[in-house]
Amino acid sequence: MVSMMEKLLENKAAPTTPPAIPLPAPDPYGDLVGDLPTFCYDDDDTTFKDWFRRYGPVINDRGSSLPDERNLLLDKLERHAYKTYSDYVLPQEPRHIDLAATVDKLTKLFGPKQTLIRRRFEFLQITCEPLTTSHVPYRDFSNKIKKKLRMLQ
Template sequence: MDSTALKLFLTQQQEAHKEQLVFLQQQQEKLLETILKKIGTQTDHTSILNSLNGRIATFKYNSEDGETFDRWFGRYEDVIKVDGAQLDDASKTRLLVTKLDKHEAEQFRNHILPKMPAEVNFEDTVAMLKKLFN
């Protein structure tokens, strides 16, 4: 191989290498962008849950004082549905179940056996809680 051919070969190799580097850099940028979007979404989701959790009182059933689920849910339904609109159904259900006092949560879990609370959608959870605590 003469020097001209060698020089041409090395130039072609260098160009191919540059193209590979540009391609890899673009792929890394896309991956980083995807990861950052997911982290942002998770942070938003967590901050919404934390905000709602702090604004919603724990439900404790007391029929003598009129503390029924209907009355409690009437106070917080908009907070959950409007302020929590970005949350998926499962997250709203988990939030609702975590706001039940110890006895009410146990009674609800016993009522839905053999299912777990995560297996019951939000609307069905609300309907069951109304049935149990009204």
């Protein structure tokens, strides 16, 4: 009995290390796919140019280690937008077009829904709200003008 107690104490005193669990390898593609929102052209006033202006630097910076950033960009198109783009580039396959050409074609294809003439006309029709004692509308008016100017460019 004493020998069994000694063995138990020896086993208890001996440091035991748990087996090392290997950490999963970092997956930059999966991280980016999860972090970036999907581009949906049906949303109001959403153009590919605006979406890429916001998320393009993220794709270029964090996706620089990827073998092909174009695939990430195509994965972030919603189903209808991808079908429209793939039909637009026929007879080529979307995977055979480089990133710069893909961005250029998507910008042209998913631009503003109104014509340039219509957007200019609406820009010229903008008026400032009247000044009241409780509301000074100049900041809102200037922000509206800046937004419309960005859309015209």
